[in-house]
Amino acid sequence: MTVHQAVLEEARTAIAAAPDATSAMETTVRLLAARMADYTWVGIYLLFGNELVLGPFVGKPSPHTRIPLGRGICGAAASEKATIIVDDVNDDPRYLACSLETRSEIVVPILTRVGENDVLGEIDVDSNRRAAFGAPDKDLLEAIAALLAPRLSRA
Numbered sequence: 001m002t003v004h005q006a007v008l009e010e011a012r013t014a015i016a017a018a019p020d021a022t023s024a025m026e027t028t029v030r031l032l033a034a035r036m037a038d039y040t041w042v043g044i045y046l047l048f049g050n051e052l053v054l055g056p057f058v059g060k061p062s063p064h065t066r067i068p069l070g071r072g073i074c075g076a077a078a079s080e081k082a083t084i085i086v087d088d089v090n091d092d093p094r095y096l097a098c099s100l101e102t103r104s105e106i107v108v109p110i111l112t113r114v115g116e117n118d119v120l121g122e123i124d125v126d127s128n129r130r131a132a133f134g135a136p137d138k139d140l141l142e143a144i145a146a147l148l149a150p151r152l153s154r155a
């Protein structure tokens with residue numbers, strides 16, 4: 001079993017056991033930051049109206065606690081309803097800096113249901129390593145987003 005597969009199984013158990021939406025999000029960001037070596041900053045934004053609002057996170061406090069839909073890589077992923085991977089944030093003009101050490105980023109929307117596609121929020125992960133994120137990270141975080149979605153819908 002790969003680390004990604006093991007962490008998905010741990011997330012499945014932890015999210016199922018979480019008593020409410022907030023603790024499901026907290027347990028998710030803590031698990032990802034603790035188990036995934038390259039995940040330097042892990043946070044969940046929730047969509048309220050046209051704004052993404054930062055919820056639970058692990059890492060340095062971000063100046064971007066509220067991001068309008070049209071702004072940043074976070075805003076782009078929510079607008080496009082699709083995962084965005086940026087290998088080098090210095091090359092992406094959309095990037096809103098959270099920490100000077102950040103080199104790469106992945107943002108995964110949390111969608112209500114496959115085929116329905118309302119954005120509830122997103123998982124945002126930064127790494128201090130260039131090109132830290134690939135297909136296994138996309139698969140892992142999209143699977144975790146699908147586990148979180150029903151918990152957030154009921155919140």
Ligand code: SME
Nearest residue numbers: 062072073074095096098
């Ligand atoms: N980098 C994000 C902003 C959030 S911080 O990284 C935590 C963006 O460009 O949208």
